[in-house]
């Protein structure tokens with residue numbers, strides 16, 4: 023029993039005696055109690071107000087101008103944090119240097135969603151904005167990114183206050199545009215790993231409406247699926263609706279294509295590997311008696327590993343061409359398949375994830391760890407921070423619960439106009455989670 027409790031500590035510090043491990047465990051518990059008490063006090067004094075402000079004033083992806091300004095103001099008020107704004111457009115980076123030791127990066131995301139809030143909260147958003155399609159829309163923090171920002175401000179304050187207890191460098195990043203899977207890449211391309219100390223580990227946190235309030239969830243490997251936006255332009259030969267024999271009708275080709283794509287997951291990939299191909303948009307035509315020239319399909323493709331992803335993408339191209347040929351589409355008008363936004367699968371570094379899980383259990387007790395299984399095949403652009411293109415840096419993405427529902431399955435889902443979380447346990451848990459996560463990988467004085 024004892025051994026498993028200490029597994030995380032033992033990794034990498036094999037020379038420590040059992041007695042010193044017991045001392046460290048007692049230290050860890052005392053340290054965790056101090057973190058919890060400080061998180062509770064900070065929530066009442068500052069973080070509740072910050073959360074409600076951020077919740078009431080959400081901004082769309084890559085429009086996070088006011089949010090970014092507020093975060094800069096919060097970080098500048100904490101002594102010893104070097105603050106840089108405008109990294110990857112509205113991204114904010116804070117660096118806390120505290121001697122030689124590991125470099126630990128903590129990430130929060132900042133954007134809201136084009137959703138009109140309908141949950142009746144007193145601090146519900148009334149914000150409106152013009153989306154990338156030129157349409158005005160309501161805006162809402164319907165994914166809980168306000169919880170992440172608030173928690174990371176709180177954790178930054180704690181880590182600065184606890185400087186005597188750790189050595190190394192902490193980098194806190196506030197990332198724009200997660201919801202369109204563009205902000206992580208924007209910050210990396212803008213020099214996140216070259217203008218600032220390169221991290222040894224990157225840690226990200228997400229609140230979850232289907233996890234018990236204040237509980238943590240750390241998966242050992244896969245956390246989020248890959249996501250690819252794929253557009254298919256089906257090209258036919260237009261004409262009069264009353265003379266279909268003189269045309270090749272792209273509406274008919276596209277309709278058959280939608281059905282044919284359903285066989286990809288069921289027939290082309292390993293049944294033990296999950297995959298999703300969803301056609302979310304199908305558009306064609308201008309008038310009932312005109313056969314159009316083109317139909318457009320917009321798909322999202324999800325997978326848990328690169329092989330399945332590649333097989334699905336290749337299958338889409340193959341089936342699109344095959345269906346087009348069946349209908350006599352000329353070779354020079356084969357469907358055009360275009361890749362849109364894409365993000366790799368978000369896979370935790372197993373050893374680091376185990377270390378974090380054990381540290382959270384040691385600090386706050388096993389009862390604070392949730393056993394709720396992973397839900398659906400959502401994507402996260404946090405995956406970029408650990409991707410091979412950017413140096414395969416170990417990453418851990420974990421969750422904190424904020425459910426308002428007694429029956430967790432009935433909690434309003436993320437991205438819904440009814441999305442709601444319990445801010446106090448979520449933010450206090452978020453502060454504890456980020457702070458303990460950083461301390462797990464930082465050096466000791």
Ligand SMILES: [Zn+2]
Pocket residue numbers: 164165201436437
């Ligand atoms: Zn989201």
Ligand SMILES: [Zn+2]
Pocket residue numbers: 165166167200228
């Ligand atoms: Zn999110």
